[in-house]
Amino acid sequence: xxxxxxxxxxxxxxxxxxxxxxxxxxxxxxxxxxxxxxxxxxxxxxxxxxxxxxxxxxxxxxxxxxxxxxxxxxxxxxxxxxxxxxxxxxxxxxxxxxxxxxxxxxxxxxxxxxxxxxxxxxxxxxxxxxxxxxxxxxxxxxxxxxxxxxxxxxxxxxxxxxxxxxxxxxxxxxxxxxxxxxxxxxxxxxxxxxxxxxxxxxxxxxxxxxxxxxxxxxxxxxxxxxxxxxxxxxxxxxxxxxxxxxxxxxxxxxxxxxxxxxxxxxxxxxxxxxxxxxxxxxxxxxxxxxxxxxxxxxxxxxxxxxxxxxxxxxxxxxxxxxxxxx
Numbered sequence: 001x002x003x004x005x006x007x008x009x010x011x012x013x014x015x016x017x018x019x020x021x022x023x024x025x026x027x028x029x030x031x032x033x034x035x036x037x038x039x040x041x042x043x044x045x046x047x048x049x050x051x052x053x054x055x056x057x058x059x060x061x062x063x064x065x066x067x068x069x070x071x072x073x074x075x076x077x078x079x080x081x082x083x084x085x086x087x088x089x090x091x092x093x094x095x096x097x098x099x100x101x102x103x104x105x106x107x108x109x110x111x112x113x114x115x116x117x118x119x120x121x122x123x124x125x126x127x128x129x130x131x132x133x134x135x136x137x138x139x140x141x142x143x144x145x146x147x148x149x150x151x152x153x154x155x156x157x158x159x160x161x162x163x164x165x166x167x168x169x170x171x172x173x174x175x176x177x178x179x180x181x182x183x184x185x186x187x188x189x190x191x192x193x194x195x196x197x198x199x200x201x202x203x204x205x206x207x208x209x210x211x212x213x214x215x216x217x218x219x220x221x222x223x224x225x226x227x228x229x230x231x232x233x234x235x236x237x238x239x240x241x242x243x244x245x246x247x248x249x250x251x252x253x254x255x256x257x258x259x260x261x262x263x264x265x266x267x268x269x270x271x272x273x274x275x276x277x278x279x280x281x282x283x284x285x286x287x288x289x290x291x292x293x294x295x296x297x298x299x300x301x302x303x304x305x306x307x308x309x310x311x312x313x314x315x316x317x318x319x320x321x322x323x324x325x326x
Contacts, residue, residue, distance in 0.1 A: 007032040008185075009045040009054040015159040016137040021085040021183035022055040038134050039068045046187060047077045053187040055085070061180045063115045065233045070247045073186065073276060074204040074235065081202055081277035082193055083185040090177075091117055091136075093170040094160045095152040096143050101169045106131050108139035109154035112181075117154055119175040128152075140166060182282070192254060193279050198286045199253035200230065202276040205266055206237065206245045215246070221265035222250055225258040226293030251287040254278040257298035258289070 008028060011018040012035020019035070022028050034051060036042035045051040057066045073079055091113060095104060107114075107121070108131035114121075121128060131150045133139030140155035142148050144165050152169060160166045205218055222229055231249040252259040255278065266273045291297060 005031055006052045007034060007050070009034045009036050009042040009051040011039055011042055011056055011135055012036055013135070013137050013141055015140075015156060015162055016135050017087050017089060017156055017181055018055050018057055018135070018183060019137075020156070020158070021057075021087045021181075022185075024085045024087075025055070025083065025185060037138075039066075040072050043072050043076075043079060043186060046079060049188075053082065053185050055183055055185050057112070057181050058084075058184045059182040059231065060089075060112055060116070061178070061182075062176050063112050065231070065235075065247065066112065067235065069184075070233065070235055074245055074247065074274065078189055078274065079186045079276070080189045080192075081184045082187050082279055084200065084279060084282045085183045085185070086180050086282045087183060089116065089174065089179040089181050090157060090172060091154050091174045092157050092160055092168050093152055093154055093173055094140050094143065094166045095169050097165055097167045099151060099167070099169075101125075104128060104151040104169070106150035107152045107154060108133040108142065108150040110134070110136050110139070113154050116175055116179055117173050120170075120173040124170070124173075192277070195253045195255045195278075196280045196284075198281045198284050199251075199278055200281050201250045201252055201254055201259055201263075201278040203248050203250070203263070203266065204245050204274040204276060205248060205270050206272040207243070208270040208272075210243075217269055218246060218248075218266065221262045221269070222248075225262045225265075226290045227252055227258055227262050228287070252278075252289075256289075257295045258293040261298065 006027060008022055008031050010022045010033060014035055019033070022033065034045065036045060039056050042054040042056055046054045056069045058069045059065050104125060106129045110133055113136045114130055136155040137159045139153035140159045141163060143153055144163065154173065160168050207214055228251040229248060230251055233247045234244045235247060237243045237245055250259065254260055254263060263275065
């Protein structure tokens with residue numbers, strides 16, 4: 001209905017980098033924003049029609065793919081990525097007011113955040129024990145719980161500013177000051193976002209058979225059509241040891257002939273291939289397309305083949321294709 005506010009789920013609680021990513025979506029400020037305790041809960045809100053879409057992290061420039069997201073969208077009810085957002089990442093170490101750095105023995109945060117601050121922690125707090133958290137913000141807010149089992153948390157500076165009772169013990173503790181996390185907005189399947197010339201397509205391809213050359217067959221579907229891969233990661237299916245699927249980002253849009261043809265090729269060799277969306281790149285970098293893989297080249301090639309088949313059909317109708325008499 002016109003004027004009805006949309007509902008977005010995101011990896012919560014409030015103050016996460018994921019919420020910062022969601023706030024880059026044009027209508028997010030006016031939308032209902034629902035924090036979820038984990039990635040699966042955020043995606044299930046979309047699958048159950050509780051939310052129109054969900055923002056979740058999918059890749060970090062330091063640690064690579066976010067496995068919880070890669071696995072969650074590869075299975076279950078189909079979902080499509082409709083937008084990606086890039087967020088620069090910086091971290092602070094926080095504790096309850098009155099706690100000193102030398103008092104800290106146990107530190108909680110999300111696994112990706114811990115990995116990005118490992119060198120700082122090893123240098124400045126080598127004896128600190130890591131306590132896994134569902135998100136950076138959840139770990140920070142958990143410090144305010146009277147039964148908290150850790151002393152400090154690694155989180156975004158915004159969390160410390162927004163929660164009274166938290167103090168910053170150290171700033172800019174990330175090992176890579178240029179770290180960026182990529183987030184994706186995921187919805188139920190529908191109309192594809194329009195082509196922009198700077199697009200990305202994501203698919204999940206099960207390895208059809210564990211044999212020499214099986215991965216090369218998958219990659220060749222893109223290479224032979226001039227489609228560049230910006231990310232490819234293997235993940236276990238969980239069915240049994242050695243059974244994997246590949247999560248792939250390809251430059252281009254499913255509406256382009258070369259990408260569509262590559263997708264068709266993937267489906268022929270691995271019918272379990274799952275399409276996860278075509279959407280605009282967050283960096284807006286246009287994708288160079290070689291002339292021989294342009295839509296015009298594919299159209300011309302198809303017309304050429306059709307002309308051959310039409311000539312063959314016409315020859316048959318006229319009897320000119322008959323074998324000459326001995």
